[in-house]
Structures are given as C-alpha cells and as structure tokens.
Amino acid sequence: MLLAACTAARSPRTRSWDAMSYDERLAYMQTTFTPAMERVFARFDEHRYPKTTCATCHGADGEARRYKMPNPDLLLEDPREAMHHDELERFMKEQVTPELSRLLGKKSDCFACHTLDR
Numbered sequence: 001m002l003l004a005a006c007t008a009a010r011s012p013r014t015r016s017w018d019a020m021s022y023d024e025r026l027a028y029m030q031t032t033f034t035p036a037m038e039r040v041f042a043r044f045d046e047h048r049y050p051k052t053t054c055a056t057c058h059g060a061d062g063e064a065r066r067y068k069m070p071n072p073d074l075l076l077e078d079p080r081e082a083m084h085h086d087e088l089e090r091f092m093k094e095q096v097t098p099e100l101s102r103l104l105g106k107k108s109d110c111f112a113c114h115t116l117d118r
Contacts, residue, residue: 017106022066040095057074059073070114
C-alpha cells in the first residue's frame with residue numbers, strides 16, 4: 001500500500017479530503033502534501049527540519065495508527081519548544097496552519113496536529 005503511495009503520479013486533490021479513500025490520502029500525502037510542507041518547514045529552519053517525512057507529523061507509530069491525527073506525541077505545550085515558543089508559535093499560525101488548510105481544502109487549527117495531553 002505504501003509503495004503505491006510512493007509511486008503514484010503527482011496530481012492535485014480532485015475530491016474533498018473527507019471523501020478520499022485511505023489509499024488516495026496516502027498517495028496525496030506522499031506526492032503533494034509532504035513535499036509542500038517540507039518546503040514550509042525548511043524555510044523556517046532547514047537545520048531543525050532537514051527532511052520532512054510521515055513521522056515528522058504522524059510520529060514513529062504513524063503507520064500503526066493508520067496516520068490518524070492529531071498525533072498524541074505532538075503536545076501543544078512541549079517543554080523542548082519553550083525557548084523558541086514565540087517564534088515557533090508565530091510560524092505555526094502564520095505559515096503552517098494556512099498551508100495545511102489549503103492543502104487539505106478545509107479550515108485547520110493547532111488541534112489538527114497537536115493535542116493537549118497524551
């Protein structure tokens with residue numbers, strides 16, 4: 001199944017995210033979504049985000065969870081982020097969330113990816 005996603009032809013989303021099958025979503029994530037978000041994260045900090053993969057957002061157990069979001073490991077108040085909180089929060093609000101909404105074709109917010117607790 002993942003092989004199909006990796007080799008699928010690059011194409012825009014032709015149906016709403018909610019109407020897409022699991023396999024269509026995988027293909028779209030691999031061919032369109034992930035490359036677009038990789039560019040967004042690299043522009044913010046190419047050293048911190050040198051390569052965006054499924055695990056970047058979905059976590060190491062993403063495949064086992066069928067890539068369900070939000071990711072319980074992406075806590076909204078992660079202490080590791082405290083020193084860069086203002087800059088990171090601004091980046092997420094001004095760049096990540098709008099691009100996420102555009103790519104998914106629906107309004108998104110912090111809780112599309114993050115949780116407050118595990």
